[in-house]
Amino acid sequence: MEAKMGRFFESVGNFFSGGDNIPWCDRDIIAGCEREFADAATEEQRNSSLMRLSWALVHSKHQDDVNRGISMIEASLDNSGSPLETREKLYLLAVGKYRTGDYSRSRQLVEHCLEVQPDWRQALSLKKAIEDKIAKDGMIGIGIATTAVGLLVGGIAAAVARKR
Template sequence: MEAKMGRFFESVSNFFTGGDHIPWCDRDLIAGCEGELVNAVNEEQRNESLMRLSWALVHSRQTDDVNRGISMLQASLDNSASPLQTREKLYLLAVGFYRIGDYSKSRQLADRCLEIQADWRQAISLKKAIEDKIAKDGLIGIGIATTAVGLLVGGIAAAVARKK
């Protein structure tokens, strides 16, 4: 019984906190990636540094960082050298859009990743997190609407009762 209660409270906690398993990145790692980019000596190192910096930015808790990462990835998407690199950039873009709350764009990009590689676990996991978030937001919206209707009906009933 205790284990069931623990799982129940964990699921409620995950419902309200998001419960996804996408990692976060701190400011120190971003600064390190920026320094690495500045010190890149050739085009290959520069491209690798840009990818690491883009990864760090879209995994940041700061919206400005995430938006910067999205911009960098969008600008470099056409310069992808291989389908694998395109897939990686699309995935990072999907993570970025997920982080800023644009779930429809994020799902669209995750689907594009899965078109390139249908069994890619990261993209499958991200798509599930997106769909869970959309469902959760829908339930919260329904709850808010139901509460508003209940308050409105209660207010009307109270006004009618007062007039009698």
């Protein structure tokens, strides 16, 4: 019983905090990845460091970094050398879209990743985070609409009461 109550309170806390399991990245790591990318000597090193930099950018708490990461991934998507690399880039793009609030596009991208590898835990975790966020936003929207209707009905009732 205690375990169920604990999970209940944790889910309520996550609902209000908007918690997800997707990691964040700070500016120091991004700066290190940028240096690594600039110092890359071969094409293979460049591609590898580009993936690390893109990962760091889409996991940033700063919107301009996330947008930059999305642009880098989109620009490099056509140059993917393997289906695995394409899958990784699509996943990072899905994370970036999630971070910018484009949940429908993020869900499309993560669904594509899961078509390639249905049991990919990271993609499944992101899909759950997206669905939770969409459900939360829907509940908030319903609450706002209900409040607006209540205020409207209350205003009409008050106006009718004054006329009598």
